[in-house]
Amino acid sequence: MIVSPDTQRENRVPPGQSETLKWPVLDAFGPPRINTAEWKLSLSGLVNQPIDFTWEQFCDLPRVKVFADFHCVTRWSRLSNVWEGVSVRELMERAGGAKAEARYVVAHGYDGGWTTNLPFSEFLVDDALVATHHDGEPLTLEHGAPARLIVPRLYAWKSAKWLGGLEFLPEDRAGFWERNGYHMHGDPWAEERFGHGW
Ligand SMILES: Nc1nc2c(c(=O)[nH]1)N[C@H]1C(S)=C(S)[C@@H](COP(=O)(O)O)O[C@H]1N2
Ligand SMILES: [Mo]
Numbered sequence: 001m002i003v004s005p006d007t008q009r010e011n012r013v014p015p016g017q018s019e020t021l022k023w024p025v026l027d028a029f030g031p032p033r034i035n036t037a038e039w040k041l042s043l044s045g046l047v048n049q050p051i052d053f054t055w056e057q058f059c060d061l062p063r064v065k066v067f068a069d070f071h072c073v074t075r076w077s078r079l080s081n082v083w084e085g086v087s088v089r090e091l092m093e094r095a096g097g098a099k100a101e102a103r104y105v106v107a108h109g110y111d112g113g114w115t116t117n118l119p120f121s122e123f124l125v126d127d128a129l130v131a132t133h134h135d136g137e138p139l140t141l142e143h144g145a146p147a148r149l150i151v152p153r154l155y156a157w158k159s160a161k162w163l164g165g166l167e168f169l170p171e172d173r174a175g176f177w178e179r180n181g182y183h184m185h186g187d188p189w190a191e192e193r194f195g196h197g198w
Contacts, residue, residue: 001082004068004127004152006189012069013077014188020076025142028176032110032162036146041091041130045168048096055146058130061086061094066127068152070159071188083150085131088124091166098124101170107149107158108165115175117184118151118158120168127152130163155186155193 006012013019036055044050053061064087071077092098098120105123106115128151132139139145144161151158157177178184183192 001065001067002087002127004066006153007067007069007080012079014071015191016193017071017075017077017188020078023078023143024072024074024076026072026074026156027111027142027161028114029111031141032112034110034146034162039146039164041147041163042165043091043095043168044165046099046102046170047092047168048099049094051095053091053094058086058147061090064090064129066129066131066150066152068127068150070150070152070156072156073182073186073188073193077188082135083129083131084133084136085129085147085150087126088128088130088149089126091130092124098168102168104169104172106165106167106169106173106175107160107163108167109160110162110164113176114160116158116160117173117175117178118154119172119185122154122185123151125151125153153187155183155188157182158186 039055040052042052066083069079106117131150149160149163183195
């Protein structure tokens with residue numbers, strides 16, 4: 001099991017957050033219906049070998065478990081989650097690695113073009129994965145099934161549910177909430193909730 005470094009802090013609840021034992025559902029448009037026969041996960045843009053995984057191909061990849069906390073910008077934190085899925089490092093290897101110019105990532109959801117952006121250096125870390133399971137159970141549709149991105153070190157809105165694509169870019173490009181004022185980076189320990197111009 002990979003242990004997310006923030007779970008080893010003495011105080012695991014970032015400033016301005018409160019612990020919740022429940023797991024609230026938050027999204028902009030509600031869940032899309034995704035048929036795994038049609039599902040794909042595409043890695044595109046600045047990777048050496050752009051690739052589309054079918055559901056079968058994705059399920060055949062080596063899997064990891066990650067122990068991590070989950071911090072929502074609406075001020076709840078759910079501690080001690082066990083996520084299971086495919087590490088982003090594994091996915092990047094299958095795409096031949098990123099090109100040197102790749103500096104940012106845009107994650108695309110299947111929910112009507114929803115996106116979120118993050119720095120590549122925050123994405124390619126040991127505790128980031130594309131998860132299919134949470135605490136030993138398959139993800140429910142409302143929490144992002146069949147597969148969602150999990151980036152534990154950033155606020156939860158960067159963890160795209162219903163993940164369909166990862167796009168690698170030379171420059172930052174605001175996603176859905178970021179265009180509406182959310183922070184381009186989103187570090188919960190620095191309370192990067194809202195960005196410039198908010
Ligand atoms: N595709 C997609 N992913 C998304 C969202 C969304 O609207 N669409 N909302 C984000 C927000 S704002 C949060 S706080 C987390 C919430 O995840 P949860 O509903 O599993 O708690 O999902 C994030 N991922
Ligand atoms: Mo959120």
